[in-house]
Amino acid sequence: MTRSILKHFLAPLAAVSFALAGCGGHNDAATSPKNSPEQITRGRYLAQAADCAACHTAQNGAPFAGGVKLESQFGTFYGTNITPDPKHGIGTWSADDLYGALHDGVAPKHKLYPAMPYTSYRQMSREDSDAIYAYLMAQKPAPAPNVAADLKFPYNVRFAVRFWDMLFLKDALPDASSGQSADWTRGRYLANALGHCAECHTPRGAFGQMQDAKTLQGGELGRIGAPDITPAALAARGWTGADLQAFFATGFAKQGSAFGEMHPVVYLSTQHLSENDSRALATYLLGDAPPKPAPLVAAKVDDPTQLAAGRSLYLDSCAGCHGFDGQGKPHVAVAMDGNSTLRQADPRNLIVSMLDGIEAQRFPGLENMQHMPGFAGTYTDEQIAQLANYLRATWGGQPADISADKVKSLR
Incomplete structure (x- = not known):
């Protein structure tokens, strides 16, 4: 899902780059947690829920070694190496460094562009960030050099992103549904923080910012658009909570199969969600009191x-x-x-x-x-x-x- 953001995210102040670009560097003052087997296992689950592989693992490439080619109107980008390789990856990063990238869009050596969805990951807990860090550091280092993004001026200027953050970076995203249940609350975290659903399914403003008043009402991704997934729109297309859970787990429901940018989201991410988390995500999208699915009625044709x-x-x-x-x-x-x-x-x-x-x-x-x-x-x-x-x-x-x-x- 994240790869699609590159195709439409930026405007004059918000030029495009890639998540964790220019890996390397080290924060000497930072400390790293002890990485227990339990934490690594949990980090794997969270990395899948956050769909990290979609942008950081190329077809036939080493896991998380980067190399995913991303074309956009601003230039060509390549997913970066986030294995623990000390030269080309994030092997010299601390847990604090990763949290800074996820929460604030700040890498050890520079400011990240908001194509890296720190606008959503900002809501991720420090505990979950540390678990993802533990998992990434447990991967096999891949000495795969990063390919520099080929950007046009002025999209290769990073300094303006700080002003973009001042205008548009927020601590929380708006909700398209309503609820208070434990499932709704958990689903909110899964959708808004880890799964960063709004990054693709929300329209963008003139400066590439998500339009809060239209959250989850559909976004342009290129050839295939991200549809409206508000409760009313899902119900109008016949979706129920059970249908959504089946779709997350298998890529199939009676409404069809995942295709376009949604196919890798299912294959790399949502199929790995636990049954409880899949149910929670569906609950959040539809709300605690979901609207009834609309019956299908063939359109009336005069002739x-x-x-x-x-x-x-x-x-x-x-x-x-x-x-x-x-x-x-x-x-x-x-x-x-x-x-x-x-x-x-x-x-x-x-x-x-x-x-x-x-x-x-x-x-x-x-x-x-x-x-x-x-x-x-x-x-x-x-x-x-x-x-x-x-x-x-x-x-x-x-x-x-x-x-x-x-x-x-x-x-």
């Missing part, structure tokens, strides 16, 4: 023949995997009937998925979803619009109002 072209395209190119009646096929493709992406008011993610396709994905256990081809080179803008309108009106309860121009704008 049913306007969906005929889209249905023909569906039967020709989609039904073989997603089923004649949109029921899906286990281990092959998700159901279209009631699919959460079809039920979103914003059709962006549906259109982009149809244009670009979705690569084959592994899920927890033995589950896999096969490759979905993109149709950008197969169908015209008008045909993509017809297909999308058929899907949304038939199985998403949304109006058939997508135009060819809308599709064209997303190519």
Whole structure:
């Protein structure tokens, strides 16, 4: 999830860089705790809950050795080495140093840019920070050099970030739900501090700051957007607490499967949550008194023949995997009937998925979803619009109002 922040986070004062960039240095006055086996085990769980691997472990690379390439409009970034290697990693960091990076966005040698989500990690307890430190220091040092970010001016200027912090860094984030139960309180910590959900699911202001008045109402991540996950929006798409728990644990629910930036979040992070924490996270997202899931009602179409072209395209190119009646096929493709992406008011993610396709994905256990081809080179803008309108009106309860121009704008 954190990697997506780089694509939209910054503006004039808040230029982009990467979490813990320029590792190295040492705070001689700092002290480090004793790292017991229990603390290391707990730190592993917390590092998974915080999704550290998503940005710090490259495909086929050593764990936490960095190298993840991150493209953005500000330049190219690379995940950094946070193994205990003394030269290229954080081997000379103390527990105080790591806490300073997580809580204040300050590394031993410089100020971090807010692309490192210290805006959320700031709420992490010192005890949890120390446990993550113990776990990282127990990893095998990887002598993998960091690749310097290639940034354009003025985004390579760090000094202005201090002013950004003065304006936007807060000790707590607003809540989109309400509650007082133990589960809600624990879920709040999991979502706002460790999981940093708001970093992707909250719109940004002109200076890259999260818009507190719109917390969790959806954010732009690039091609695939982070949807609105407020209680009302989740209920409108048919989600229940049990559905969310299944989704966190497996990447699947009756509403569909994780894709885009959410797939690695499930694979690297939420599948490892305990049953209690998964329940707590779902409770926080929906609130102690969750709204009832909205029933799916097919959209009314004045002229049913306007969906005929889209249905023909569906039967020709989609039904073989997603089923004649949109029921899906286990281990092959998700159901279209009631699919959460079809039920979103914003059709962006549906259109982009149809244009670009979705690569084959592994899920927890033995589950896999096969490759979905993109149709950008197969169908015209008008045909993509017809297909999308058929899907949304038939199985998403949304109006058939997508135009060819809308599709064209997303190519």
